Amino acid sequence: CCNRTGILTQIAELSWTADVPSEVKGLLGSCVVIPCSYNYPDPQGKAKSFTGIWLTTEGDRVIYHPTESKIVKQYQSQTKLLGDASKNCSLMIEKLQQDDRGPFYFRIEIEGYDRASYRNNKVSISVMVLIFEVNEDENVSVSCSVFHSCPTYPPDFHWSHSGEQHLQTQKLQNGQCKATSTLTFHSNHTDHNRPLQCTVTYHGGKHPETSKTFKVKCKCDVISTFDDSRKSLTGEVKLNAMNKEQRNLSK
Numbered sequence: 001c002c003n004r005t006g007i008l009t010q011i012a013e014l015s016w017t018a019d020v021p022s023e024v025k026g027l028l029g030s031c032v033v034i035p036c037s038y039n040y041p042d043p044q045g046k047a048k049s050f051t052g053i054w055l056t057t058e059g060d061r062v063i064y065h066p067t068e069s070k071i072v073k074q075y076q077s078q079t080k081l082l083g084d085a086s087k088n089c090s091l092m093i094e095k096l097q098q099d100d101r102g103p104f105y106f107r108i109e110i111e112g113y114d115r116a117s118y119r120n121n122k123v124s125i126s127v128m129v130l131i132f133e134v135n136e137d138e139n140v141s142v143s144c145s146v147f148h149s150c151p152t153y154p155p156d157f158h159w160s161h162s163g164e165q166h167l168q169t170q171k172l173q174n175g176q177c178k179a180t181s182t183l184t185f186h187s188n189h190t191d192h193n194r195p196l197q198c199t200v201t202y203h204g205g206k207h208p209e210t211s212k213t214f215k216v217k218c219k220c221d222v223i224s225t226f227d228d229s230r231k232s233l234t235g236e237v238k239l240n241a242m243n244k245e246q247r248n249l250s251k
Helices: 004-013 244-250
Strands: 017-019 023-027 032-034 037-039 050-056 062-064 079-081 091-093 104-110 114-117 124-128 132-135 139-148 156-159 164-171 177-186 195-201 209-217 226-230 237-241
Touching (some): 050 079, 062 079, 139 195, 156 164
Parallel strands (some): 023 124, 132 209
Antiparallel strands (some): 017 037, 032 091, 050 062, 050 104, 079 091, 104 114, 139 177, 156 195, 164 177, 195 209, 226 237
């Protein structure tokens, strides 16, 4: 009997299909990566040269193109296609702004062969603005996460605040990796209104960064356990604090 699963898999591989999330989350002012992969019918191996393009669904404004002059001014020098364009259509947007919400879609042009627009696989970006409040004289943990596609050269993290650092890496699907740096430090009144920056250096010299300002409450104010998590494809910040009374009870 024939292998039905094998036949279905082969048909899927010979179709114009794309795998893109409907929404990703990004931090205002930071960078965000839209994970994306696609397939195309090429039974005779004619596809050789690929041009990947990202556009807005409204007005078909070009936000990424290998030729910089074809990109609308707002996105020039702000977008980059990651990985091998023959299968990987992942897009990085730097210095994320409030109006970078999309929706966006991917288009592939294969020289001397064919072209296709994946309009049904549109993606929107949820732009987040984070404000953090912690107590004075508390232990604070902050995590900065980025996605990258080069496991041989993982990104380097640099924090503007001193403290204990821990690095964790994770392999994901479609050749993507996630690197997370966690900084732990003891808060005091000098941290109030002080920017906390996480700068990431990618192989090749790219330096995306995110900066958030802490609001430090006087230690005479007692609050309950604080756990605030904000997640994104490009950044993740977690704050955890316990007041002195709770810390003594937990011993």
